[in-house]
Amino acid sequence: MTDSKKLVLIGNGMAGVRAIEHLLKLAPDAYEITIFGAEPHPNYNRIMLSTVLAGSTELKDIIINDWNWYKENSITLHTNQTIKKIDTQRKVVISDSGMEVSYDEVIIATGSKAFMLPIPGADKEGVIAFRDIQDCEKMFSAAKTYKKAAVIGAGLLGLEAARGLLNLGMEVTVIHKHPYIMERQLDEAASLMLRKELEAQGMKFLLSKHSASITGRGRVKELQFTDGSHLATDLIVMAVGIRPNVDLAKSSGIDYNNGILVDDFMNTNIPHVSALGECVEHRGVAYGLVAPLYEQGAVLAKRLAGVETAGYAGSVTSTKLKVSGVDVFSAGRFVETEGSRAMRIQDDVAGTYKKLVIRNGKLVGAVLFGDTADGASLFASIKSGDSIEGREKELLLGISSDLLGKSGGGASRLENMPDDEIVCGCNGVTKGAIGDAVLNKGCHTFGELKACTKASASCGGCKADVEGLLHFYAGDKVGESAKEGICGCTSLGRDEIVEQIQSMRLMTVKEVMHVLDWNNKEGCSKCRPSLNYYLGMLFPEEYVDEKESRFTNERYHANIQKDGTYSVVPRIYGGVTTPADLIKIASVAEKFNVPLVKFTGGQRLDLFGVKKEDLPKMWEELEMASGHAYGKTLRTVKTCVGNTFCRFGTQDAMAMGIKLEKAFERLNAPAKFKLAVSGCPRNCAEATIKDLGVVAIDGAWEIHVGGNAGVKVRACDLLTTVKTEEEVMEWTSAYLQYYRETGQWNERTAHWIDRVGLDTVKKALEKQEDRLALMERVQKALSVTTDPWKEIVDNDELRKNFEPISGPLPV
Amino acid sequence: MSKLLIGKLSDIDIRGSRTVRVKETDLALFRLEDGSVLAIENRCPHKGGLLSEGMVCGTVVHCPLHDWKVDLQSGLVKEPDDGCVMTFDTEIDPEDGAIYITL
Ligand SMILES: Cc1cc2nc3c(=O)[nH]c(=O)nc-3n(C[C@H](O)[C@H](O)[C@H](O)COP(=O)(O)OP(=O)(O)OC[C@H]3O[C@@H](n4cnc5c(N)ncnc54)[C@H](O)[C@@H]3O)c2cc1C
Ligand code: SF4
Ligand code: FES
Numbered sequence: 001m002t003d004s005k006k007l008v009l010i011g012n013g014m015a016g017v018r019a020i021e022h023l024l025k026l027a028p029d030a031y032e033i034t035i036f037g038a039e040p041h042p043n044y045n046r047i048m049l050s051t052v053l054a055g056s057t058e059l060k061d062i063i064i065n066d067w068n069w070y071k072e073n074s075i076t077l078h079t080n081q082t083i084k085k086i087d088t089q090r091k092v093v094i095s096d097s098g099m100e101v102s103y104d105e106v107i108i109a110t111g112s113k114a115f116m117l118p119i120p121g122a123d124k125e126g127v128i129a130f131r132d133i134q135d136c137e138k139m140f141s142a143a144k145t146y147k148k149a150a151v152i153g154a155g156l157l158g159l160e161a162a163r164g165l166l167n168l169g170m171e172v173t174v175i176h177k178h179p180y181i182m183e184r185q186l187d188e189a190a191s192l193m194l195r196k197e198l199e200a201q202g203m204k205f206l207l208s209k210h211s212a213s214i215t216g217r218g219r220v221k222e223l224q225f226t227d228g229s230h231l232a233t234d235l236i237v238m239a240v241g242i243r244p245n246v247d248l249a250k251s252s253g254i255d256y257n258n259g260i261l262v263d264d265f266m267n268t269n270i271p272h273v274s275a276l277g278e279c280v281e282h283r284g285v286a287y288g289l290v291a292p293l294y295e296q297g298a299v300l301a302k303r304l305a306g307v308e309t310a311g312y313a314g315s316v317t318s319t320k321l322k323v324s325g326v327d328v329f330s331a332g333r334f335v336e337t338e339g340s341r342a343m344r345i346q347d348d349v350a351g352t353y354k355k356l357v358i359r360n361g362k363l364v365g366a367v368l369f370g371d372t373a374d375g376a377s378l379f380a381s382i383k384s385g386d387s388i389e390g391r392e393k394e395l396l397l398g399i400s401s402d403l404l405g406k407s408g409g410g411a412s413r414l415e416n417m418p419d420d421e422i423v424c425g426c427n428g429v430t431k432g433a434i435g436d437a438v439l440n441k442g443c444h445t446f447g448e449l450k451a452c453t454k455a456s457a458s459c460g461g462c463k464a465d466v467e468g469l470l471h472f473y474a475g476d477k478v479g480e481s482a483k484e485g486i487c488g489c490t491s492l493g494r495d496e497i498v499e500q501i502q503s504m505r506l507m508t509v510k511e512v513m514h515v516l517d518w519n520n521k522e523g524c525s526k527c528r529p530s531l532n533y534y535l536g537m538l539f540p541e542e543y544v545d546e547k548e549s550r551f552t553n554e555r556y557h558a559n560i561q562k563d564g565t566y567s568v569v570p571r572i573y574g575g576v577t578t579p580a581d582l583i584k585i586a587s588v589a590e591k592f593n594v595p596l597v598k599f600t601g602g603q604r605l606d607l608f609g610v611k612k613e614d615l616p617k618m619w620e621e622l623e624m625a626s627g628h629a630y631g632k633t634l635r636t637v638k639t640c641v642g643n644t645f646c647r648f649g650t651q652d653a654m655a656m657g658i659k660l661e662k663a664f665e666r667l668n669a670p671a672k673f674k675l676a677v678s679g680c681p682r683n684c685a686e687a688t689i690k691d692l693g694v695v696a697i698d699g700a701w702e703i704h705v706g707g708n709a710g711v712k713v714r715a716c717d718l719l720t721t722v723k724t725e726e727e728v729m730e731w732t733s734a735y736l737q738y739y740r741e742t743g744q745w746n747e748r749t750a751h752w753i754d755r756v757g758l759d760t761v762k763k764a765l766e767k768q769e770d771r772l773a774l775m776e777r778v779q780k781a782l783s784v785t786t787d788p789w790k791e792i793v794d795n796d797e798l799r800k801n802f803e804p805i806s807g808p809l810p811v
Numbered sequence: 812m813s814k815l816l817i818g819k820l821s822d823i824d825i826r827g828s829r830t831v832r833v834k835e836t837d838l839a840l841f842r843l844e845d846g847s848v849l850a851i852e853n854r855c856p857h858k859g860g861l862l863s864e865g866m867v868c869g870t871v872v873h874c875p876l877h878d879w880k881v882d883l884q885s886g887l888v889k890e891p892d893d894g895c896v897m898t899f900d901t902e903i904d905p906e907d908g909a910i911y912i913t914l
Binding site for chain 1: 824832
């Protein structure tokens with residue numbers, strides 16, 4: 001690659017490497033990349049150090065990109081090398097060992113340094129920060145020989161360190177200069193609740209204490225305070241804050257203030273020198289959390305790849321305490337100021353607290369304690385800036401069953417509610433129906449109740465009441481309400497996952513599992529394919545589909561049958577074919593001794609009993625597109641004859657069907673979806689039991705949705721009636737994309753529409769501007785699809801997987 | 812006991828699999844993320860599904876037919892199902908990536 005430019009990244013941490021990953025996806029060959037890291041490790045997930053320290057993860061599990069990754073992407077990595085200076089005239093970087101590397105573009109991503117209190121004795125052995133793997137290792141080894149630990153600083157990091165040290169069997173005292181802990185993230189009420197909980201776990205606190213000096217001969221022995229008191233300790237972890245690491249900027253003539261100054265495109269004041277991550281200051285803010293840094297990385301990568309991008313405009317951040325065993329969440333501006341109002345509920349019995357701060361009718365901040373289930377949705381609401389007027393109470397109360405059923409509160413209201421009062425407005429479920437389900441049908445969990453009655457199955461606004469009633473009727477019999485995640489590997493649900501992927505711009509299945517703390521880091525056959533789908537749906541142009549996370553059929557692009565053979569279904573658009581194509585299919589079937597040829601339920605030809613190693617050869621001879629009869633994607637568009645030959649037909653059903661099939665073939669979706677087009681209301685194509693069916697009437701087209709003839713037989717609902725073919729395409733595009741964006745993986749439209757509600761779908765598609773926006777997104781997703789059959793036929797590296805290894809040789 | 816040369820590392824994609832027939836037995840070879848190669852009998856104890864076609868998660872392969880989970884190291888089927896398959900010792904030459912199998 002003679003024309004590729006030289007890119008040097010200084011700092012092998014989370015922000016910098018993330019930007020590189022992004023860049024590799026956008027412009028894999030544009031740069032020859034060199035990375036310098038001061039640490040001896042490949043890129044690892046710093047966030048997870050807390051979990052490593054707490055003992056639930058091992059160091060090797062937090063590597064994000066291992067040595068191989070650098071090799072595979074032809075990146076030159078220099079670890080244990082600190083860059084001392086960037087010579088911006090000669091365009092070279094110079095390391096502490098004297099190594100020089102020249103660049104066309106250089107990125108500074110040196111992160112930050114732990115701030116060490118400048119008190120006498122701070123340089124003694126046994127005084128450390130909590131910043132990198134080395135610090136963790138120091139804590140591990142200290143815990144083996146010593147007993148007492150002190151953590152200075154009761155912020156997020158300090159508490160995570162303290163919790164880890166407790167787990168290592170040390171006695172831990174946390175020293176804080178403020179009267180209450182985590183004052184930057186929590187208000188006083190929540191802070192007090194947190195302290196109580198942590199004290200119950202064995203943490204000790206010394207509040208309103210200022211450290212004065214550290215004594216001990218060689219190793220720390222005692223921590224002295226300004227009020228004359230002191231504390232005996234063998235280890236001191238300072239977690240009093242971080243400082244953007246601006247050393248390089250200082251020595252290289254790059255402008256800095258608190259951090260290195262950058263504009264919205266991560267440019268510094270020197271051309272070809274960019275910076276991002278914790279070391280920078282953007283619009284006066286230096287961030288200390290990954291989500292904003294990832295957003296910066298996305299912008300920088302696009303700029304370096306020459307892809308048009310809007311600038312970075314700053315971020316609203318949210319915080320979660322990860323390892324204390326207590327759920328704490330805060331986001332946005334949660335301290336009331338003039339012009340803002342706050343709403344709060346506190347339940348000392350259940351140990352929950354919730355505070356919402358509202359300004360000009362919008363949610364601007366939130367604090368949750370004890371139950372953080374709403375964190376993601378509140379955070380989304382803060383970021384969107386949409387008005388929450390009229391919904392304030394719902395946001396405040398609309399969740400926790402504890403507040404209603406269990407611990408008094410709303411119980412008497414529910415008790416007095418008449419049996420015929422509708423609890424769930426979306427689905428018209430009465431109190432009586434809920435009682436019946438609990439008492440007579442054995443529904444003892446919220447999930448069962450929801451499935452059985454549909455109560456709270458749509459907008460979820462009545463969830464608190466439904467849960468309250470469950471407790472009211474079932475009493476002690478209420479089943480384990482453990483949070484159900486998408487599979488056994490996580491407790492997170494689909495929406496939380498999608499929200500987190502978006503806000504942190506997580507880009508690979510592995511990264512999602514790491515950052516969102518999967519309890520099984522390898523995943524399973526449920527979560528891997530679903531994450532693969534969600535990532536592809538969210539980032540169609542950047543995400544690289546992970547074929548190892550797809551089910552057999554989609555990996556080998558044919559349907560696996562019970563004896564291990566496969567079946568092949570060529571694409572026949574709209575079910576309309578030609579004698580020539582039929583001859584071709586027939587002769588291929590004969591040539592490969594296909595034992596069974598059958599028409600499918602969707603009007604296509606299925607060739608059964610094909611040996612795996614014959615597949616590529618067959619596709620090659622068929623020269624037809626993949627029928628995708630195996631994927632979570634568009635299957636077939638079934639058609640009737642329509643007005644071409646039928647005496648009743650009012651419109652050209654076949655042409656419409658072919659048009660739809662060509663438009664949406666290969667589109668990935670949460671589950672398979674099937675379409676049909678009938679030429680008149682006699683509906684010979686049975687279009688009203690499809691995921692989307694089009695039925696022609698005189699001068700117009702009806703669009704029916706959410707039907708299914710499979711496991712769950714469901715007739716369609718009429719979505720709308722439109723006049724032109726263009727409108728059919730517009731509505732179909734919008735409907736499919738809306739399903740793609742809101743459906744759960746493996747959820748057919750019939751289940752989906754029952755869950756979200758027909759009205760929600762109608763409302764989402766009501767305005768043309770919304771339909772066009774959805775249509776644009778579906779087009780984007782379609783624009784990157786390719787025919788997998790052709791790809792395999794043309795590529796030996798892919799083809800080899802269809803054949804056994806040639807033969808074993810004795811040695 | 813005999814040692815056989817099966818192929819080279821690059822024959823198998825990471826988290827992918829290949830099959831090989833040795834005398835009467837069909838074997839499935841999996842290359843895991845950490846670079847190791849594990850070999851088992853290519854037949855699910857449930858209804859004979861081809862394990863080589865399954866999805867690999869960590870050291871477990873999910874049978875493509877009914878999602879039974881087979882541990883590639885021990886050959887044991889994971890709860891709630893039960894059963895086992897034969898496993899075979901593998902060896903990789905660090906120099907040239909040649910894969911050997913002993914049976
Ligand atoms: C224990 C812990 C827990 C955390 N928990 C969370 C959390 O829950 N959520 C969250 O959002 N954030 C959390 N963070 C913060 C998050 O880790 C940082 O925001 C993020 O890592 C910053 O990324 P970065 O690339 O800017 O810096 P870093 O990841 O720190 O990377 C900078 C790298 O540059 C190297 N370097 C520095 N100077 C040079 C030089 N001159 N030459 C070569 N290399 C150099 C450093 O050695 C370092 O490896 C946590 C941090 C810690 C320490
Ligand atoms: S649906 Fe109407 S147009 Fe189509 S074949 Fe039946 S009768 Fe004819
Ligand atoms: S044959 Fe393997 S799970 Fe049924």
